[in-house]
Amino acid sequence: MFHLLFIASAFKKTVQTYHSLFRARMLIMPMMQSYSKAGDFTVKGKLKSALVDNAIYYGSYLLICGILLIYIALKPGVYLDGPKIKAIASSASNTWGLFLLILLLGYALVEVPRNLWNNSKKNYTLTYSYFKIAKLSTDKCEAEETMDDILDSLNSVMAAVGPGHPLHRHVETIVQKLTIQLRDRLNSRVAPERPTPPSFKSLVNLHKKTIKALHVLQRTETQWGLMLERIFHLEDVASNSRSPDHRFQHTFHTPRPRVQRIFYPPMFEWYWECFLRPYFLKTMAVVTCILSVAVVWSEVTFFCKKPVLSIFANIVIAAKESYNYAAIVSVSTLIIAYMFYCAYSTVLKIRLLNLYYLAPHHQTNEYSLIFSGMMVCRLTPAMCLNFLSLVHMDSHIIKERIMETYYTQIMGHMDVLGIIAEGFNIYFPMLVVLLCLATYLSLGSRLLSLCGFQQFVGDDELTTDLVDEGREIVKREKRKRQRAEESMARRRDYSDRFSGYRTRDNRDGDYYVTPSPERSSTAAGSQRPESSYQDDLDKGSERAHCPPSGPSLKIEGATR
Numbered sequence: 001m002f003h004l005l006f007i008a009s010a011f012k013k014t015v016q017t018y019h020s021l022f023r024a025r026m027l028i029m030p031m032m033q034s035y036s037k038a039g040d041f042t043v044k045g046k047l048k049s050a051l052v053d054n055a056i057y058y059g060s061y062l063l064i065c066g067i068l069l070i071y072i073a074l075k076p077g078v079y080l081d082g083p084k085i086k087a088i089a090s091s092a093s094n095t096w097g098l099f100l101l102i103l104l105l106g107y108a109l110v111e112v113p114r115n116l117w118n119n120s121k122k123n124y125t126l127t128y129s130y131f132k133i134a135k136l137s138t139d140k141c142e143a144e145e146t147m148d149d150i151l152d153s154l155n156s157v158m159a160a161v162g163p164g165h166p167l168h169r170h171v172e173t174i175v176q177k178l179t180i181q182l183r184d185r186l187n188s189r190v191a192p193e194r195p196t197p198p199s200f201k202s203l204v205n206l207h208k209k210t211i212k213a214l215h216v217l218q219r220t221e222t223q224w225g226l227m228l229e230r231i232f233h234l235e236d237v238a239s240n241s242r243s244p245d246h247r248f249q250h251t252f253h254t255p256r257p258r259v260q261r262i263f264y265p266p267m268f269e270w271y272w273e274c275f276l277r278p279y280f281l282k283t284m285a286v287v288t289c290i291l292s293v294a295v296v297w298s299e300v301t302f303f304c305k306k307p308v309l310s311i312f313a314n315i316v317i318a319a320k321e322s323y324n325y326a327a328i329v330s331v332s333t334l335i336i337a338y339m340f341y342c343a344y345s346t347v348l349k350i351r352l353l354n355l356y357y358l359a360p361h362h363q364t365n366e367y368s369l370i371f372s373g374m375m376v377c378r379l380t381p382a383m384c385l386n387f388l389s390l391v392h393m394d395s396h397i398i399k400e401r402i403m404e405t406y407y408t409q410i411m412g413h414m415d416v417l418g419i420i421a422e423g424f425n426i427y428f429p430m431l432v433v434l435l436c437l438a439t440y441l442s443l444g445s446r447l448l449s450l451c452g453f454q455q456f457v458g459d460d461e462l463t464t465d466l467v468d469e470g471r472e473i474v475k476r477e478k479r480k481r482q483r484a485e486e487s488m489a490r491r492r493d494y495s496d497r498f499s500g501y502r503t504r505d506n507r508d509g510d511y512y513v514t515p516s517p518e519r520s521s522t523a524a525g526s527q528r529p530e531s532s533y534q535d536d537l538d539k540g541s542e543r544a545h546c547p548p549s550g551p552s553l554k555i556e557g558a559t560r
Contacts (some may be wrong), residue, residue, distance in 0.1 A: 030054050030374075036366035039208025041170050097382030100375070101343055102299075102428060106435020108342035109296060113289040114440075120281035122241070126234045130470030131456050131463060133227045137473055140220040146213045151186050153206055158186075160195035167203060174207050177214060212365075219363040226361060229254075231474050241274045248273060252481060291338050296436060298390045299429040305392070313392040336387050343383065347375050386429070 034050035118124045154174065161171050178186065198206070232252060240248050248269040294311045301309035308314055312335055319327040351357045358364050358372055388394040393405050438444060445455040449462060457463050 030058075032366075032370050036370065037208065037212070039204045039206070039211065041173055041204070041207065045204075093378065094382045094385055097378045097380075098386060098428065101379055101382050101386060102432050103435065104343045104346040104379070105295070105299075105339070106432045107439050108346045109292040109432070110436050110439040112342055112345065113285045113292055116281050116285035116288060120278040120285065122234065122238055122278070126231070126238065127467055128456060129227065129231045129234060130467045130474065132470070133224075133231060133473055134466040134470035135454055136220065136224055136227055137469075140224050143213070143217040143220045147182070147217050150206070150210055150213050151182065151189065154186055154210075155189045156192050156195045157198050157203070157206065159191035160197045165197075167198065167200065170200075170203050170207070174203070174210055177210060179214075215365050219359050222361060222363050223359065228474070228477055232478070235474075237273050240270060243270065243274075246270050251478075252485070288338070291334075292342075292436075295335075295339065295390075296432055299386075299432050302390050302392070302429070303426045308392065310390055310392065312390045316391045316393075332387075332391065335390070336383070339383060339387065343379055344376065347372055347379075389429075 031047075031050045031054060034053040035046050038046040038049040040046045040049055118128075154171075157171055158175070161168050175183065175186070233250075236248070236250055239251075243249070247266040249266070298310040298312045302313065304310070308317065312331070315331050316328055319325075319331070348358045357368055359368075385394065388405060442457065445457055446460075449455040449457050449460055454462060454466065
């Protein structure tokens with residue numbers, strides 16, 4: 001009895017947390033988004049800009065809510081009070097969340113197993129990495145050009161605004177946000193002869209553009225270095241796969257902690273990277289494929305109560321008849337965890353005009369983080385209701401009198417609007433079949449590629465060009481790093497020869513091996529993927545480092 005009371009208390013606190021998240025998503029988070037991207041110099045100015053930006057947003061919400069309330073108030077037999085209005089708001093939010101959930105699941109239920117399977121193939125992974133670094137090179141050049149334009153504008157502003165000018169402190173605020181290298185570039189520029197004094201509004205806009213450009217530049221430079229390291233590692237994996245001594249050897253030295261050197265020696269690394277990891281990924285791909293098929297089938301058939309066709313509902317019913325509580329908890333946790341992973345992993349890949357973009361390695365700005373938080377707050381309740389429908393624990397879906405769950409007791413059901421309760425919430429999840437089929441055939445990526453957006457489509461000419469360009473970029477960067485390491489080695493030898501002492505080398509000798517001339521000449525070509533569009537690489541000319549790019553609407557990894 002005490003155990004049940006504890007569970008009930010914990011769940012009520014969870015639902016209270018949900019209501020707090022609901023209020024935060026509707027009221028606070030949009031204001032935080034606009035506040036984070038505002039270019040004003042004071043807190044009052046940032047709040048004013050946030051209110052102006054959200055006036056249309058809140059006005060649209062009030063108009064829609066007003067129309068729905070008038071429709072419900074005029075409906076016979078329905079009486080509105082405080083709890084009823086609260087239920088209407090929750091129902092509308094959960095309906096919108098269900099719409100987003102089905103769209104995300106339709107993509108992820110196919111893409112998650114396919115990504116795991118493709119990542120187990122070294123050739124495919126390396127080819128896709130070449131494609132990504134070619135696109136990243138374009139983004140990096142665009143960020144540098146944007147930063148140069150902002151430095152030109154700042155140079156004109158600094159020439160027009162002297163130390164005694166009323167706007168001088170605001171100009172200093174903008175300059176202080178620049179890095180030391182950018183300040184040096186700014187100071188080295190020649191000031192214009194007759195600069196035009198800026199207005200306060202133009203300074204606010206310049207401040208806003210500077211904040212965004214600095215973040216984009218830092219993000220692209222960080223991702224550039226990380227992508228190069230990943231490609232160098234993939235090339236090392238391809239070359240070490242043919243190693244007879246079964247010891248992983250890196251082309252470039254990478255410092256490792258002592259604990260990693262002890263518990264993850266080169267022999268273990270070779271067996272994992274070259275032998276075990278592909279089989280592990282293929283096993284996970286098969287497991288997730290089975291889960292995806294079960295989710296799709298259950299989404300299509302959960303409204304059938306006799307006979308029960310939902311796979312998850314049959315499992316829960318069988319465990320309930322045998323009083324196997326552990327099985328119910330385990331199966332429910334596995335199902336909802338996989339659905340959460342599919343939905344949220346897709347949210348992490350959304351990239352819309354560089355406005356919403358979750359970049360790894362702490363390179364995401366505040367605006368995108370708040371956007372992802374709003375998406376999570378919107379998806380979580382809808383996913384819980386959808387899960388209860390899949391396992392036949394929502395009495396208003398299966399039309400039977402059963403013991404209500406704590407979630408539906410507190411949150412209620414979406415019964416206020418009949419078209420939502422009896423139509424949309426039951427039949428819209430069937431659309432997941434068509435979405436999964438479109439994702440499997442890569443229809444979205446092929447359409448975007450035809451429209452000029454850069455997508456990874458294996459039989460596309462643009463994809464072939466970008467893969468070849470990425471390979472050339474990696475060769476060029478590898479030569480730069482090899483020359484830098486050779487220069488450091490010569491300086492170290494000179495110091496050891498003439499200084500009378502031997503400097504200590506802390507590198508792991510088993511981990512790092514200086515490439516031989518044969519390996520240096522074949523390192524870039526030995527791991528070339530066996531793809532039909534890569535045979536004529538050496539016949540083409542080397543492309544420019546900054547190719548032109550199309551619009552920036554994309555979902556990273558949309559096709560594998």
